[in-house]
Amino acid sequence: MKKIIFTLLCFGFILTASANNDPKIGDLLTVKTPTAQGFNHVDFPKANILIKRGVVTNYKSVNNETVIIDKVETEANGSTTVILKKQDGSKFFGFLNNVKADYTKAIGAGELVAIK
Template structure:
């Protein structure tokens, strides 16, 4: 009986742990600037577009910003794409209201961090 109870307890723990990997609308994430030149899994504009608009090309202005998931879509191949908006309501680089990101790849690469 103890083994059955312990097994059920472990099973429910693993189910709740795996359920947190799926994003939901309203989840709050933090954008971290990668050590590489740019973002690979978040669709921020390239440096030449930012230069044309008169914005500094470094991504320091979005480092450690809180963003909110506004839409979640799952493709046929299993990849999860999210639409992100800034939590404070301002625009990214002064002209983007929302950006698209590959959720699983951005989390694993460290570009996005789950805020609790």
């Protein structure tokens, strides 16, 4: 009997913990620059596009930047895509108002970190 109650209690805890992981409009996130060359799950422009626009090609300008979730889209395959805007209202790299990101993959890879 104790094992059944313990199992149900653990199952309930896991369900409530996973339910809080869903993104909502207005949630705050922090962009963290990955150790690799570029971002894989946040759709920032590639280095050649930044060079053509005259922007420095490293991603230091977006490192530790606080962003707000502006829109949440759920795909047919179950992945969640979010539209991100800067909290201060400025543009990414001086020309992008918003960027797309695969929420679950970007959080898992450490490219985005949720602010509690």
